[in-house]
Amino acid sequence: MLTILAVDDDPNILELVRITLSAASYRVMKAKNGREALELMEKEVPDLAVVDVMMPEMDGYALTKKLRSEWDIPVLLLTAKGELEDKEKGFLAGSDDYLVKPFEPKELLFRIRAILRRYDKAVDVFIQAGPLSINRQTYEVSIGNKVLLLPLKEFELLSVLASRANQVFTREVLLDRVWGFDYEGDEQTLNVHIKRLRDKLEGLPEQVSIVTVRGVGYKLDTGAV
Structure with a gap:
């Protein structure tokens, strides 16, 4: 069973992501900020991370850079912003895709599946x-x-x-x-x-x-x- 790390300081969004991914047979690790996410990563490395951009202390861009540099797992960024420069900043941080809130749960699944397929073909x-x-x-x-x-x-x-x-x-x-x-x-x-x-x-x-x-x-x- 594939494991996905979900990181968001909004408990409602975090629960929506958990329910959506669990229903699609993914195992979900939850963190409400970057610090918690890194603590979880020290214990277990997931297959992919879904990361909110706007978080206190460590934003999603900084967390993405850390996840990619130390563990090299694929990252999907969630954000309320849809401007081109925000997308560019996310991709420069190392994200694999970018999903703007509010989003359809089905689209979240489509994008995760597409990332996992690309990642498998590139690595394995x-x-x-x-x-x-x-x-x-x-x-x-x-x-x-x-x-x-x-x-x-x-x-x-x-x-x-x-x-x-x-x-x-x-x-x-x-x-x-x-x-x-x-x-x-x-x-x-x-x-x-x-x-x-x-x-x-x-x-x-x-x-x-x-x-x-x-x-x-x-x-x-x-x-x-």
Whole structure:
């Protein structure tokens, strides 16, 4: 399950963001100012941060610079201002996108999903998950001296699972990351692709398997403790 840090000094906005993201199967860490956000970051690094610009003590621009320089996580800025120079200031601070208040919850989700897809493609060209190696540039999957030939969607699904081995991904997140947020099919498609991947992984000597977490989703088990 992907984790998102939400930072806003307005408790109503903070709760709206939490409800919206939780309903979309994201785990949410909350902070009401920059200091609290940095304290949380020392304990756990999330996958993305949603940061309000206008906050006391440390504004969103300063917090964004800190998040990018020390942890290099993607940042979506929230602000009541929509002027070009404010947007420029946000992007110069290192933000990946900019959403003006008041916003539609659905638009917040669209923008977060777009950022996560871009970030994954930019960062995870080579993925190592236990004995499993994935090259997202050449579409090669290898384990030991064996190379797996996978159809594109199976390759993308395995890549997402392997990007955070031994971590659970919800079914909703997997459908979104592999088929896109506008996918109109049903979950049976995911079931079929999971089964095909399992069949191919079962024939390998090294221990790598896709585990079902009942009521939540799936994870790639590499045998690591």
